[in-house]
Amino acid sequence: MRFSEAFRDPALAEKLFTEIARTAETLARSRKTPVTVMEVCGGHTHTIFRYGLKDRLPDTIEFAHGPGCPVCVLPMGRIDDAIALARRPDVILTTFGDAMRVPGAQGSLLQARAAGADIRMVYSPLDALELARKNPDREIVFFALGFETTAPSTALTVLRAAREGIQNFSLLCQHILIVPTLRALLEQPDFAVDGFIGPGHVAMVTGTHPYEFVASTFHRPFVVAGFEPLDILQSLLMVLRQLEAGQARVENQYARVVPPEGNPAALAAMRQVYETRPDTAWRGLGTIAFSGLQLRPTWAAFDAERRFALTPHTVADPASARCGDVLTGRIRPTACPAFGRDCTPDAPLGALMVSSEGACAACYDYEGARQVA
Amino acid sequence: MCLGIPARITGIADAAAMLAEVDVHGVRREVDVLCVAPPDAPLEDLIGSWVLVHVGFAMSRISEPEARATLALLAEMGELHEELTAMQDTGKAGGSHAVQ
Numbered sequence: 001m002r003f004s005e006a007f008r009d010p011a012l013a014e015k016l017f018t019e020i021a022r023t024a025e026t027l028a029r030s031r032k033t034p035v036t037v038m039e040v041c042g043g044h045t046h047t048i049f050r051y052g053l054k055d056r057l058p059d060t061i062e063f064a065h066g067p068g069c070p071v072c073v074l075p076m077g078r079i080d081d082a083i084a085l086a087r088r089p090d091v092i093l094t095t096f097g098d099a100m101r102v103p104g105a106q107g108s109l110l111q112a113r114a115a116g117a118d119i120r121m122v123y124s125p126l127d128a129l130e131l132a133r134k135n136p137d138r139e140i141v142f143f144a145l146g147f148e149t150t151a152p153s154t155a156l157t158v159l160r161a162a163r164e165g166i167q168n169f170s171l172l173c174q175h176i177l178i179v180p181t182l183r184a185l186l187e188q189p190d191f192a193v194d195g196f197i198g199p200g201h202v203a204m205v206t207g208t209h210p211y212e213f214v215a216s217t218f219h220r221p222f223v224v225a226g227f228e229p230l231d232i233l234q235s236l237l238m239v240l241r242q243l244e245a246g247q248a249r250v251e252n253q254y255a256r257v258v259p260p261e262g263n264p265a266a267l268a269a270m271r272q273v274y275e276t277r278p279d280t281a282w283r284g285l286g287t288i289a290f291s292g293l294q295l296r297p298t299w300a301a302f303d304a305e306r307r308f309a310l311t312p313h314t315v316a317d318p319a320s321a322r323c324g325d326v327l328t329g330r331i332r333p334t335a336c337p338a339f340g341r342d343c344t345p346d347a348p349l350g351a352l353m354v355s356s357e358g359a360c361a362a363c364y365d366y367e368g369a370r371q372v373a
Numbered sequence: 374m375c376l377g378i379p380a381r382i383t384g385i386a387d388a389a390a391m392l393a394e395v396d397v398h399g400v401r402r403e404v405d406v407l408c409v410a411p412p413d414a415p416l417e418d419l420i421g422s423w424v425l426v427h428v429g430f431a432m433s434r435i436s437e438p439e440a441r442a443t444l445a446l447l448a449e450m451g452e453l454h455e456e457l458t459a460m461q462d463t464g465k466a467g468g469s470h471a472v473q
């Protein structure tokens with residue numbers, strides 16, 4: 001069996017599958033629709049598909065693959081902004097490799113690089129800063145992406161650049177927050193998710209307290225989870241048990257990495273450097289108030305948007321793409337008319353098809369052959 | 374970018390700048406350790422400990438068994454290779470008017 005090696009403890013995995021099936025059966029007796037559990041984080045989405053967890057679960061349980069993959073929610077207009085900056089001859093644009101293939105209205109960063117723009121993949125914002133030290137005659141712009149997991153790193157890099165008096169380094173800041181986004185999803189009247197498997201590495205920074213509203217205001221169980229297949233099964237069972245008992249609480253399955261208070265140094269750096277933007281566009285989800293971060297006025301010198309007087313682009317998502325419906329759990333990836341036809345990992349139409357943490361790419365890679373036949 | 378990679382701290386590169394040296398599956402690099410620095414102890418106390426590194430920043434201290442299990446999982450998922458390649462190729466030029 002292909003799962004057996006994947007689990008640190010196969011016997012425990014078997015027990016969890018059995019217990020999940022039993023709880024699901026009890027739940028099914030009192031409801032007509034399947035139980036839908038949203039895994040918020042793209043890392044979890046990848047694990048679920050990679051290990052075919054769905055195949056071992058009863059039909060009365062559905063996963064909805066949430067918005068927690070920063071590449072997948074990158075709006076087209078923002079890619080166009082990055083390309084506009086990269087085309088300036090004085091600029092070296094740096095970013096994480098994951099962003100390179102995301103399509104904008106004017107193509108991807110990879111295509112812009114092939115057309116001559118100086119775009120470099122970096123592993124860390126620290127490496128972008130190092131390029132700034134080494135190339136004092138060039139402007140190094142870091143296209144900063146990610147949720148609360150990577151936002152502190154960028155903040156600490158800005159503080160480092162300020163300490164060192166580095167003048168040729170700036171950010172195109174596309175850091176986004178998971179908490180306001182969950183709230184926006186939960187406020188949608190037809191949002192049919194019964195409980196959440198919470199993002200472990202975001203919670204490592206934020207702690208578990210910011211999610212209390214999911215339980216208290218919206219009455220959904222929220223279990224912060226680790227990334228191994230066993231972690232996901234255990235967290236799923238914790239969600240189902242709460243539902244069975246008619247409860248809604250925040251629980252922490254990933255306590256070995258996530259302290260309830262998060263990482264105080266990381267949170268302090270974020271507060272010092274960023275403020276929320278009144279409006280941030282998300283691919284597939286439209287605009288969500290106060291869900292994105294920008295530099296505080298103190299750090300204006302490091303803000304590429306001000307430095308280069310950038311006029312932000314806004315571009316509507318392609319009409320045939322159903323990315324928003326996939327992100328909110330309304331449809332499965334395979335129900336999008338573009339899936340496997342106009343949209344494949346080699347030629348992605350929507351960003352969910354770009355990263356291995358995107359629901360559509362994960363679905364295509366691990367289930368594709370079965371689905372698009 | 375979102376999955377952390379376990380690394381062992383092998384030395385302190387620059388204590389004032391909060392930079393430590395780590396070994397990630399045989400690849401060495403500098404990481405920022407401000408977020409895991411012990412509040413009332415010298416940074417040297419970190420040497421030998423395992424941390425979860427996200428984009429060049431140590432974000433959490435973890436146990437050795439946890440680190441090894443995570444490395445095994447990342448290797449199996451193909452993510453380990455991807456991360457190590459990203460670390461080694463970082464900042465390399467590709468555009469036509471690139472400066473080395």
Ligand code: SF4
Pocket residue numbers: 320321322323324326333336337338339340343349350351352353360
């Ligand atoms: S198949 Fe492509 S267009 Fe359709 S939802 Fe997925 S990523 Fe979006």
